[in-house]
Amino acid sequence: MLKFILRRVAVSAVVLLAASFLMFVLTINSGDPLKDLRESNATNKQQLIDARIAFMGLDLPWYERYWNWLKGVGGCFTGQCDLGVTANNVDVLSLTTQAAGATLRLVTLATLLAIVVGVALGILTAIRQYSGFDYSVTFGAFLFFSLPVFWAAVLLKEYGAIRYNDWIATGQYQPVTILVSAAVLGFVLQAVLGGDRRRRLLTAGGTFAFVTVVMFVLNALDWYRNPMFGAGMVLLVSAGAGVVVTALVTGFGNRRVLYGALTTAVVGVVAYFVFAPVLLDPSWLSLIGLFLLAVVVSLGIGYAWGGYARRQAMLVTLVTGVLTSLAVVFDILVAHWSSFLGLKSRPISTIGAATPNFTGGFWESVLDMGAQILLPTVLLTLISVASYSRYTRSSMLEVMGQDYVRTARAKGLSERAVITKHAFRNALIPITTIVAFDFAGLIGGAVITERVFGWKGMGALFADGLNHVDPAPVMAFFLVTGVAAVLMNLVADIIYASLDPRIRR
Structure with a gap:
């Protein structure tokens, strides 16, 4: 196992090195980093140009600039990390620390939620193949997977923040809203549980009555506020x-x-x-x-x-x-x-990762952070749940048709043991692959999400660097996302070897 891990680490290091070289060359050749200063009417224009040339090392050959960046990254192993400075002489390491903390907090939470919800839905739809629940989840998965990120983000800001903030001022549901919500929940639950017509009607009716009573009681207690x-x-x-x-x-x-x-x-x-x-x-x-x-x-x-x-x-x-x-x-x-x-008074925020000058205590600050992270997390989770549920369903259906699963059932094992101990373990390998790629993909894909929600994370760092043809922040973005991708794939390889020892060879 140790040789297997070391071999994968060596291969990953070579991949990172080659990719960093390609990213650096493409970035420095994507435009003119002095364009804004050349068009400036400032009296000290030439001094500003000279200062930026010195900050960015534009007077050096491209390979020397790349080598200097590589040496700065190498210093991270000795505690002297140097990622350079931006075009405005701002330390990139401090910017990266703040941006990576915000983005990784967002992406990690979204990935964990997507794994739990997506895998659970995938297993249930595989067990209830071709049922109403299966068709409903399939429709929802394709719908969320096809949504343009920027459009879905705008809808979430409108209905999940602006209108919710208007409603929470009173915190009271109208009777029509309560009845419609109870009817929808009753319909969904009877589709999930299934059964004959009588059982479905009892499930839907009981759910409708229970939800209606509970929501009216919560209204009376002013529970939402x-x-x-x-x-x-x-x-x-x-x-x-x-x-x-x-x-x-x-x-x-x-x-x-x-x-x-x-x-x-x-x-x-x-x-x-x-x-x-x-x-x-x-x-x-x-x-x-x-x-x-x-x-x-x-x-x-x-x-x-x-x-x-x-x-x-x-x-x-x-x-x-x-x-x-x-x-x-x-x-x-x-x-x-x-x-x-x-x-x-308007708790769900639409812009930024924190409320400026917030004066609450510890738990109020936690609620504030949760309100800030809620909408972008929901957006990224919905997109990832779609792929997780589909891959899990496909993998489970393939495994559940194998001979050893039929043999386990023939031996008299309970359906729980067949699903959890035999089918799910062997279905985990393709799911592990998706998780590894999706984590790194979410960091890159969060660029649009962060821009819409005003989240100062790695996306903003990357976009600003690319707009100014500034390789230092772009390479910092690559360093975080590239290392995350390599680490997640390394973890996936180790999990492969644990799930199926034959892979080690």
Whole structure:
């Protein structure tokens, strides 16, 4: 395995070197970096031209300029990273650090959401092939995949931000809106669950009645402006998550695993009360420390309850512990929503990665960051979900038709075991390929998204550098995206070798 990894690293380094050379040559030959100054009427025009020539090294041969950039990148391995300066003598390394942080935060969240939602939809549509649910997801996937990014972004800004901000001022749904929403949810749920006509009607009718009652009650409680969740709901959600994860990973044959998951949920809620003083006004460092503590405790509970299935029990309790931690954070954010609205009456932003001069506390600042990142994340997620769901469905259908899957069913294994232990594992290889390419592709594709939403990330850095024929920011963009692409493909290769040892040869 070590030789395999080293070989892939060496090949990746050669690819990066060749690609960086090509990118540098194309950028410096894409226009005149002094064009704006040549057309200037400034009295000190010549001094400005001379200064830019000195900043950008335009008096040097192209190969020497590339070599200087390459040496600066090489200094990153010794702690003396030098990515050069822009045409205006601004340090590119500081610009890249800020831009990469914003873009990677956006792309990482969108990729994780797209993987979870897309893979889950792909598995469900493969299991329910040619059902109404399958056709609905297929239609939605092709629709979202075909949407022009800039057009979808404008629609999201209009309906997901501007009109939502107008509505949240009162936070009340009209009766017609409630009835239409309940009808749509009832129709979708009966299509997902399927069954004969009687079962579909009962599902649709029950969903319609339940959603209608709940939305009217939430209106009466003014829940949308002053929401509540509470420790009881955290426990209910965490326990439900533990039951679902147990059902997916091991089934209910081994009750010790289920007890471990439920114990993790209970311990998580108890810890919520114990650490409440810390969670009132934490720091990111303290939150990370508490999360790591939750991981360790969850693994310990799984180890204690596991018995002969200790490894599976630890996996179940780990996932349950992570979901419990997320439920706790969600409860805290919900509790701070009303105070956030007091500070920012129009919560969903359409421009920028942060609200200037925001004066809220820690949790209000988290809500502000979430409101800023919400729309571009939704846009990138919808586009990626389409491809993930289609590839997962295709891969699952191909695998589920193999002889070993039919043999597993003939041996009497449960459908859960057939899907999760036999079919899904072997369907992961093509999905892994898509994830690796999509992560790097999203960074490049986020250029348009960032421009529409005014997000100062790698897209803005790349566009500004290209417009000014300035290779330093363009090469910084390439460095981040290129390294991300190479690393993700290296991770994909390692996962390949783990999933199928034959690939190592």
